[in-house]
Amino acid sequence: MSRSGFFSLSLLLPLLPLLPLPAAAQADYPNTSAMGSMGDPGAPWYRQCMAVRPAQPPARDIPPAGALHGLRQCGAQDRYYDTRQRPGATPSDWEQVRHCAYAESDATVLMMLYANGYGVSRNHDLALKYACSLPAAPAEMDGRVAHLNERALHHEARPFDQCDDITSGYMGGQCALIQDRLDSKARAVKLAAIMKTWQPGQQIAAARLQQALEQFAARRADQETDMSGTLRDALAIEAHGEELDLFAHDVQDAEKGKVPRYSEQQFQQLDKKMNLVYQRVLQQPAQKDGGPDMGTVTKEGVRITQRAWLAYRDAWVALGAVRYPAVAPHAWKALLTQRRIEQLEDFES
Incomplete structure (x- = not known):
């Protein structure tokens, strides 16, 4: 289960010989x-x-x-x-x-x-x-x-x-990867069961959305995760998995009628707030109080991730239009924008 450049799960660890050797x-x-x-x-x-x-x-x-x-x-x-x-x-x-x-x-x-x-x-x-x-x-x-x-x-x-x-960062990454693989399989089974009856156009939109999601999740992992600690691999894997979990949760909720109900005005307010936070992140000094503001995360990494997020947001709107036509496009945008604000605000602290 190697994704986004993460290491392979296969650990061919040394084994004490079972038969007598020199x-x-x-x-x-x-x-x-x-x-x-x-x-x-x-x-x-x-x-x-x-x-x-x-x-x-x-x-x-x-x-x-x-x-x-x-x-x-x-x-x-x-x-x-x-x-x-x-x-x-x-x-x-x-x-x-x-x-x-x-x-x-x-x-x-x-x-x-x-x-x-x-x-x-x-x-x-x-x-x-x-x-x-x-x-x-x-x-x-x-x-x-x-x-x-x-x-x-x-x-x-x-x-x-x-x-x-486990006590090492290496094994922390390995164990996070094991859990991520199990979570991915369970998630895929649930989504396949939900989408198997969807119309062809809806399935095409869902496939495009999942491609955009994978790109955004990968960027969250490799561009917006602080890789300075010993648990960097585990944190990156978890960041990637969290985005996929949110998507699966959103689909399950939408299928049950639990859809976002933001107004156009609420979306405009959230969009304005996100842009302000985003600009503050990009404009803040590279150093604060003698140390890096964002660990190994760079402003260019935030820009790359933001572009991937915009593509993901638009792909959600496209799926919503064909699968949940009663939900206004701005409602999906507002839901995802609120989450993105919280992610960006982490880089201001």
Whole structure:
């Protein structure tokens, strides 16, 4: 689910070998590649990782060697989350996920499968071993190991997830991307169900609107998101998703008769206010109180996003004309203008 230049969801993470290998090949356990050192052998998480090192999966859980070749690049993490979201997922469904995870050496998925008992018997030692095989910052590794131990001690029923104990900006972005992909699929299903009975002209207008929406959402993500912090990727993904969520919500409301009812005068007032705020943003000093006003967001980025927003607004009016003809064009413009004002005002603070 790579959109607007975001990184790919497929994480082919290193996996501790399941069969004995020469000592040199086993040197990456526990996985300290993201720690900048060999890790602290005296740390509790390190000792616990070493204690479960001998753990091996039951032979019945490992796919036949002949089945692995056809599963290369099968997308274990996408399969895992899709199956978890599927009502009534069967043992056979989970078997496919597990076989894919073994084929891709995806320790993340195997950790979650054995922690949750999805298609396998719950196995704390194996879940912990796979957790120790993942590259992680020290705090992240310590938190994940402690979390798995707490689950085993208290028999926690809530599903365990790789994103439960993240501390790094990198994993924050990865987890935001995972959620965004799931949200996108659910959103697409709902919109498809709504629009499947629309007339051809209405569907054409909707397709054009969704293209304009994607451009605006992408610009909100890459041009109007402050990318100076460690969570920049997560914030950009969330900004993109928020616009798509608003659109889906607006369509669902309109289909129920909950349409905007602004007057022409209200729109004119909002439009005037937006233009004033927009000009203030573009005219404010580049520095204020010794620091940047908008982080990494530039005035040119705001201009680019504003142009994309205008195209999106006009595409909404075009859909409204053919699908909701009783709603005046200025009402749609007023609804979207009110939201745009709030976005622009964030850059004045």
